[in-house]
Amino acid sequence: MNLRAVWAIYRMEMARAFRTVLQSIVSPVISTSLYFVVFGSAIGSRITEIDGISYGAFIVPGLIMLSLLTQSISNASFAIYFPKFVGSIYELLSAPVSYLEIVIAYVGGAATKSIILGLIILATASLFVPLTILHPFWMLAFLVLTAVTFSLFGFIIGIWAKSFEQLQLVPLLIITPLTFLGGSFYSINMLPEVWRTITLFNPVVYLISGFRWSFYGKSDVSVGVSLGMTVVFLLICITIVAWIFRTGYRLRN
């Protein structure tokens, strides 16, 4: 294991985050605060409680997941797309580094950044609403699992993308709608029967539901199913990454 290489890539990725601290950390915090103002105050004044939880507190896990998903994808996809775009990927490909080490370093860097961000949003939220975390271990487990899974997904997008447009396409057209329709701001039990059934095909529902359970002990779907779906998605991403590296897809061809 070339741990020095893993560390070098990881440190470089983290340095990039701190260099662009405004874009990496400050802007998601501001946008989350705006969600609180708009959804928490405006809608919260009409919906007082969901499942016995105040609306402001109810949306916190969903908001964290929203940022976690989008940031994990954008961090990881950009991290591997940028060297491809400027050509500096040659160095990575010519180095004595295994595929596993490349993935650990890039995905680890992207996941770390989004986890830090998630925790910052959590701290920001605690300024607006009183929060309880019933299952802190599972809260962290969902946070890490989701960050890693979607960083892997972002890594795949970064390798697949041939242009900045393609890089933005999947997060914009698929992830953002899925997150908004995944119960970030409402309980899916509030939806009509038909829409509730359709919603169950949205993988993000399971992430948000499980994550919310770790806070308040209440969930739309069972925690076991949430965890299972997250792990399934993780395995799918791992399989795709393994295939990419075995074939050299868009890297060594």
Added chain:
Amino acid sequence: MPSILSISGVSKTYATGFTALKEVNLDIQRGEIFALLGPNGAGKTTLISIVCGIVNRSSGTVTVDGHDINKDYRAARGLIGLVPQELTIDAFESVWATVNYSRGLFGKPANHGFVEKVLRDLSLWDKKDAKAITLSGGMKRRLMIAKALSHEPRILFLDEPTAGVDVELRQDMWAMVRRLREDGVTIILTTHYIEEAEAMADRVGVINRGEIILVENKAELMRKLGRKRLVLELRNPLTAIPEALSRYALELSPDGGQLTYTYDNQAERPGVASLMRDLEAGGIQFRDIDTQNSSLEEIFVNLVRREL
């Protein structure tokens, strides 16, 4: 001398169907400077990319100091430093950070003293805190070299290192190449500047349309190069070469108006002076005289053209 790099039967066909390399065989000797010449699109960069692990080959084997580049890629790649043709650097990193990053990527422990020496040798030390984006083209090229040298490679690939580089940097670079060679580093360079190959290389290889068409010692090539032609425009055409001049192996043009003498200009006695005396003694007058040098470039162009 055992070869440090052995390329055997390597072919590459891209997904588009374009065949960039056809059954390339090449052995690079330990510690030599090898110049790979070829026109644009000949396959130089593809060949280097395959050896360095950037592009997958379609067939064939490559070993670096006995290590297969696939089965034992860590050992193989660890020995190689690559300076690619394009200036491709993460523009927002500082010189110091990016060179240390390269060293870490190749699994070497941090050694700030060594990195400092590399930067000083390349006149980059004053710029160590500057971001790559603020550097001039020449400085960026130096930075690319510093990154390639950061992990103390035993083989250095320089892909068109002097393309678009000013005279000062070019001279610095060749001085550095000589120093590296003295330290036992094997250097493989591709270049369009044939005079550089002449000045630097121990051996020269010519690649065209994905095939190696010539690999020769430079000394041997210089012998071929050393041939010079002396062309005399005669005042009065001759019908035949006079008997007195038969020892010079002259050529007479069909119209009898031109005498050509081909000789080895590196020989101790090229025979030009005695030819002049014999011409005068024989009463053969000429109105003009011209000498032509056959250069490596000429050989190269002829070789490549013959292939077309």
